[in-house]
Amino acid sequence: MRKSTSVKRATVGRKAVATAVAAMGIAGATVLVTTGSAQGHGYADSPTSRQVHCAQGDVTDCGAVENEPQSVEGPKGFPGAGPEDGTICAGGNEGFAALDDPRDGEWPTTKLEPGADHTFSWTNTARHSTTDYQYFVTKDGWDPAKKLTRADLEPEPFLTVPMDGEQPAEKETHDGKLPDKSGHHLIVGVWNVADTSNAFYSCADVEF
Ligand SMILES: [Cu+2]
Incomplete structure (x- = not known):
C-alpha cells in the first residue's frame, strides 16, 4: 500500500528539513518549556490538516503551531490512551x-469523494x-462546532498502515480508500512512533 517517494519530492522534503532545523534554533527553548517533549517531527498534509492551514496562514490566530506544525506530539495509544477528549487535535498540548x-x-x-482512492501524505522533519x-473519521452526525471527543469518532481506524519499526520517508505517502461519508467530517491522522512513548496527531477538516 505504500508508495515510493519520487526524487523531486525528496529534494523538496530535504529543503523543508533545513528550514525546520533553522527555525528550531530560535523556537527550541520555547518548545521545551511549553510541551516538555522532544522537538518534533511531522504532520499530515493531505488531506490538509489544521496545523498546515495555520502554518500557511490561511487560518490566522493559531498561536505557536503556526511556526511548528510538525510538533503536535502527545502520548501514544490512541484511542485507548493518548490525549484527553477535547485536546485530541493538539495532541494534548495546551x-x-x-x-x-x-x-x-x-x-x-x-473536498473529497466518498469511498474514493486517496493518497494520504505526511511531511516528516524527523524520521522516527x-x-x-x-x-x-468522525461518525455520522458529528457536530463540527464542538471540540472533538473519542465518542465522536468511529471506533476503528478506516486505514492503518503498519510500518514494523521502519523509518518513514521525509514525504511519506499512503494509498488508501476514503470512508463512505457525506458532509463535513474530521479525519484524525495518528503517527505512532515505535521507539518513544509518543505519537503525532493531525486533524483535517474534509467535506465529502
Ligand atoms: Cu520528533
Missing part, C-alpha cells in the same frame, strides 16, 4: 489548543522509527 478550537465549524475543508499510521 500550547496548541487552537487546533481543538472548533471555530464555529468554519475550518476550511478539503514507526509502529504504524492510523486514520480515524
Whole structure:
C-alpha cells in the first residue's frame, strides 16, 4: 500500500528539513518549556490538516503551531490512551489548543469523494522509527462546532498502515480508500512512533 517517494519530492522534503532545523534554533527553548517533549517531527498534509492551514496562514490566530506544525506530539495509544477528549487535535498540548478550537465549524475543508482512492501524505522533519499510521473519521452526525471527543469518532481506524519499526520517508505517502461519508467530517491522522512513548496527531477538516 505504500508508495515510493519520487526524487523531486525528496529534494523538496530535504529543503523543508533545513528550514525546520533553522527555525528550531530560535523556537527550541520555547518548545521545551511549553510541551516538555522532544522537538518534533511531522504532520499530515493531505488531506490538509489544521496545523498546515495555520502554518500557511490561511487560518490566522493559531498561536505557536503556526511556526511548528510538525510538533503536535502527545502520548501514544490512541484511542485507548493518548490525549484527553477535547485536546485530541493538539495532541494534548495546551500550547496548541487552537487546533481543538472548533471555530464555529468554519475550518476550511478539503473536498473529497466518498469511498474514493486517496493518497494520504505526511511531511516528516524527523524520521522516527514507526509502529504504524492510523486514520480515524468522525461518525455520522458529528457536530463540527464542538471540540472533538473519542465518542465522536468511529471506533476503528478506516486505514492503518503498519510500518514494523521502519523509518518513514521525509514525504511519506499512503494509498488508501476514503470512508463512505457525506458532509463535513474530521479525519484524525495518528503517527505512532515505535521507539518513544509518543505519537503525532493531525486533524483535517474534509467535506465529502
Ligand atoms: Cu520528533
